[in-house]
Amino acid sequence: MASTANFTTVTLHLHRQIALLKQQANLLGTLVEEQFENALRALAENDLELAEKVVKLDKDVDQREINLEEECLKIIALYQPVAVDMRFLISTIKITNDLERIGDLARDIAQLVISNNGESRERIIDFAALTAKVKWMVRKGLEAMIALDSETAREVCNSDDEVDEQFRLIKEKVISELEKGNSNVRALITELTISDYMESIADHAKKICEDVVYTVDAEVIRHSSLVDTPKNLSS
Amino acid sequence: MASTANFTTVTLHLHRQIALLKQQANLLGTLVEEQFENALRALAENDLELAEKVVKLDKDVDQREINLEEECLKIIALYQPVAVDMRFLISTIKITNDLERIGDLARDIAQLVISNNGESRERIIDFAALTAKVKWMVRKGLEAMIALDSETAREVCNSDDEVDEQFRLIKEKVISELEKGNSNVRALITELTISDYMESIADHAKKICEDVVYTVDAEVIRHSSLVDTPKNLSS
Missing domain, CATH: 1.20.58.220 (Phosphate transport system protein phou homolog 2; domain 2)
Known part of the structure; x- marks a missing residue:
């Protein structure tokens, strides 16, 4: 009985951690989508200021990706999850990597706008x-x-x-x-x-x-x- | 004492699995490097036959990457490794993903040779x-x-x-x-x-x-x- 209670508490903690992780991953996703849309807007409107904002924010995206991956590794080490939880954590590492790459590409588009010097x-x-x-x-x-x-x-x-x-x-x-x-x-x-x-x-x-x-x-x-x-x- | 012996046996098994995994990752690396070099040779020599060989072999690279990732996940689930072993396994998942992408790009180069129809x-x-x-x-x-x-x-x-x-x-x-x-x-x-x-x-x-x-x-x-x-x- 004690063992079951302990198992339940661990599962509860794990799922709380996963819920927090999901929030952070969503936040990163929203930020990257915003970066991409702003890069497109900067391109369409030759908006140098917006393009520079996209380039500057890329460091924030990078740092969030690193933090998220470290968080995933910590949770795996601490809770040794199985099945869907384990798949979720491994996928989160891979997904945040792809989100960061989308952020990089948005930055690259913004950099093209900047090198065009706002010429309409x-x-x-x-x-x-x-x-x-x-x-x-x-x-x-x-x-x-x-x-x-x-x-x-x-x-x-x-x-x-x-x-x-x-x-x-x-x-x-x-x-x-x-x-x-x-x-x-x-x-x-x-x-x-x-x-x-x-x-x-x-x-x-x-x-x-x-x-x-x-x-x-x-x-x-x-x-x-x-x-x-x-x-x-x-x- | 019994617990220590058990721990040692588990560690021994884990390290045997990791050694096997390393062999498979090396094999994939060698295959991908060969694909890349063959694609470059097909390009330099307008060798249609070699280019087609590169395209055909890409499926093998893809399958090996999937197998390797599944192997990593199995080992993590089974042995719950820590520190350097855990980092090795997570890195192997990411590295094989990059190897597979290099294989894809070698295939893309070979496909350009094919679409050029071997014209020298x-x-x-x-x-x-x-x-x-x-x-x-x-x-x-x-x-x-x-x-x-x-x-x-x-x-x-x-x-x-x-x-x-x-x-x-x-x-x-x-x-x-x-x-x-x-x-x-x-x-x-x-x-x-x-x-x-x-x-x-x-x-x-x-x-x-x-x-x-x-x-x-x-x-x-x-x-x-x-x-x-x-x-x-x-x-």
């Missing part, structure tokens, strides 16, 4: 559709992470092919413009670079969702191009 | 220096991983800035060629893409080394641009 000009390539899809993947990826919702996570994973196709089309458009002799070479290469960053952000959103599926359904879905809806959801 | 032509951009540096980082990174040599790992981390600078120079060269009206637009964009893949491979080699430093010295060095030699090595 028309975009040559229309990447509104790509931007919208990547924003959707990040938003839904975070929702899936917070709610541990593997159905939404699988939906996000399946969107990655669409992003890849949009990126391919943009690349072809850049090549075609250059072949036609468009003289805005630097601007075209910058727009290609930004699209490439977007595609990488989508990859990280996908990886976050693969870890959500792993946590919830104990199923490894990475490296598969299309993700089946699990049997219990499709039936 | 002179390179416009000379990326021999970039290639040599990235190959060195991958080689040294694997050595540091195998020998758990944090001094070499720090050396690799510090080389990343050099790769970034070489990539920046290549990008400027591509822009300058296009501005001069070089009509090989598609070839130039492909060469820029390959250089970008190289730069990403260097990033992953750096991340592997950051995890080696974490395992050996229990120090988090990621997100710092230059890595100090630890006091015990510089004195």
Whole structure:
């Protein structure tokens, strides 16, 4: 009886720690999403001040990722969790790593705005559709992470092919413009670079969702191009 | 006394499992390095057959990464390791993830060779220096991983800035060629893409080394641009 009571207390403590961790992970997710949206806004509006704010805040994102990983390791060492709790902790380490990388890419976009020195000009390539899809993947990826919702996570994973196709089309458009002799070479290469960053952000959103599926359904879905809806959801 | 004997047996088993895991991680590292070198050779020699071999082998790399991660999780669940053993296991999960990504990028380079349909032509951009540096980082990174040599790992981390600078120079060269009206637009964009893949491979080699430093010295060095030699090595 005493042993059961002790076990229950330990489980209670563990779950309290996990709840706190989840809060911090959500906070990091919100911060990274804000960084990404601000980078896009800085780009759209040639807003140097906002771009500099994004670059400056990146250190905060980095520190939060380090703290979160250390927290996960401490909890694993202290409570030796099993099954879903253990999967949650390992996934949190991997997810925060991907969130930090999204933060880095947002910073890289902001840095391109800064190196352009706020010069206002028309975009040559229309990447509104790509931007919208990547924003959707990040938003839904975070929702899936917070709610541990593997159905939404699988939906996000399946969107990655669409992003890849949009990126391919943009690349072809850049090549075609250059072949036609468009003289805005630097601007075209910058727009290609930004699209490439977007595609990488989508990859990280996908990886976050693969870890959500792993946590919830104990199923490894990475490296598969299309993700089946699990049997219990499709039936 | 009995308890001590039991503890020793468990530790012995744990270390046997870790030794086996290390062997498998080394094997994956060797395979990924071979994939990368073959992709570069396929590119240099327009060798379609070799490029197809690289693409085909990528599934093997993916499967090995999944197996290794599952093995790490099993060992953590079973032996509840602490300190350096725990750090080793968590780092192995992260390192195999980076190895798998290097494998993906090698596959992407091979796919560019295939989409070029083996057509032989002179390179416009000379990326021999970039290639040599990235190959060195991958080689040294694997050595540091195998020998758990944090001094070499720090050396690799510090080389990343050099790769970034070489990539920046290549990008400027591509822009300058296009501005001069070089009509090989598609070839130039492909060469820029390959250089970008190289730069990403260097990033992953750096991340592997950051995890080696974490395992050996229990120090988090990621997100710092230059890595100090630890006091015990510089004195």
